[in-house]
Amino acid sequence: MVYTLIALAALGVGCTAYFGLTFTPAEAIMAALSFSAVAVVLLERALRQRAENRLEEAIENLSRLLATDAQAGATLGQRINALTDINAASRLEGVEGDISVLGTVIRQVAEAVAEIEERTAPTQRQRTLSSPAIVTPPSPEPEPVIALDALRQAIADNRLIYHVQPVVTLPQRRANGYDLVPRLMLEDGDLAERAEFMPRRGGEDVLRHIEDIGLLEAITIARRARAAGQSGSLFIPLSRATLGDAAAAEQLLASLEANRAIASSFMFIVAESEWRALTTGERAIADALLKKGVGFSLAGTRSLRLDVAELAGQGVRSLRIDAARFIEQPDSFTDFHASDIANYVKRFGVGLLATGVSNEHQILELLDFGIALVQGPHIAAPGPARADMMIERPAAPTLRRAEL
Known part of the structure; x- marks a missing residue:
């Protein structure tokens, strides 16, 4: 242009x-x-x-x-020159020396504290002896009032039933799961509680049969709850009588394998004393159950001075403690502060479950302690499950396995 x-x-x-x-x-x-x-x-x-x-x-x-x-x-x-001039080895040696000195100081402090406790122990012992307070020892479980033969006959007559008792989450009190509670229907129509008929000494075959019926009840309820779109855990009683018997343990594993789709909703309740006394073979069965997807809940836990990480690795998902005893004597359970122990065990994926809650005051106390899982008569008493969730019992006990 x-x-x-x-x-x-x-x-x-x-x-x-x-x-x-x-x-x-x-x-x-x-x-x-x-x-x-x-x-x-x-x-x-x-x-x-x-x-x-x-x-x-x-x-x-x-x-x-x-x-x-x-x-x-x-x-x-x-x-780069500044980093090159840094002598990391000498600095690490200095840090290691400081740690060694700190460990020595801590050991000396621990020895001094132990010496002080030894000196004050006689005085505290004298005060305890002179104190008028009486420490009540833990009451032993009562002996069953129903004889073993009568129990066998009642089971043969299909008078053993399972009720459910909810485990709720505070503060909403929403159902987290349900305990399967065995009860025995007497001839006059009354219901006998577990403590009144469950064998204490001997009767392992009866105990295995009762736990077998409980597993069948749990499978039926879990299947029908899954079909109805409901979720929740079912806590099933389990003892060494089943874990220690080869045939019963094999049948238990087979039942879980056949119902692997719902096995994750099962939690086996094992007494804490029995859990600690498991033999190598029984521990292997418990590990096999864990691989099927189930978990464990330790009942009757008397102390929380436990290796929680080890328990979590063994499949323990909750520790059951007596609510009244924990509120009145928290130091008998743990050396932690009562409001810290729940958060401590929660780090390992284990929850504290307070049982036997009998009044509203206990619920408030447990909330202050950070315990979210509770169960007891104040929450809800054991009762029958819905009719559509119950198992249809056959006329003969020998047919129970066929339903699997």
Whole structure:
């Protein structure tokens, strides 16, 4: 476009020279060409100067970038030199020495505290002996009032039933799971509680049969609850009588394998004393049950001074403690503060379950202690499950396995 304008301007100069200045045609053409040449030279000079200015600016920007990179490289080199000059080995030796000194100091403090406790122990013992307070020992479990033969006959007559008792989560009191509670229907229609008929000494075959019926009840309830779109854990009683018998343990594993889809909703309740007394073979059966997806809940826990991490690795999901005893004597359970122990065991995926809650005051106390799982007569007493969840009992006990 610029060159077009130059050509038009040269044509105008030639016309002006020919018509206005009376130049000859040759002179007018020469004047137009001279004007065009001068205009083109001036334009090329302006363009070259502009290009040179841009090149100079680009060179200056590149110089600044190179200077910045050089400065960053110098700073990086200084940091590398500083890191190279650091003697990490000597510093680690110093830290190890400080840790060793600290360990020595802690050991000396522990020895001093132990010495002080030994000195004060006789005085405390004298105070305890002279104190009129009477410490009540834990009451032993009562002996069953129903004879073993009568229990066998009642089971043969299909008078053993399982009720459910909810385990709720505080403070909403929403059902977290259900305990399967065995009860015995007497001839007069009354119901005998577990403590009144469950064998204490001997009768392992009866105990295994009762636990077998409980597993069948749990499988039936879990299947129908799953079909109804409901969820929740079922706590099933289990003892060494079943874990220690090869045939019963094999049948238990087979039943869980056949119902692996619902096995994760099962929690086996094992007495804490029996759990600690498990033999190597019984422990292997418990590990096999864990691989099927079930968990364990330790009942009757007398102390929380346990290796909780080890219990969690063995599949223990909850520790059952007596609510009244924990509230009145928390120091008999643990050396932790009562409000810290629940959070401590929760770190390992284990929950504290307070049983035997009998009044609202205990619930408030347990909330202050951070215990969220509770069960007891104040929450709900054991009762029958819904009719559509119950197992249809056959006429003969020998047919129970066929339902699996």
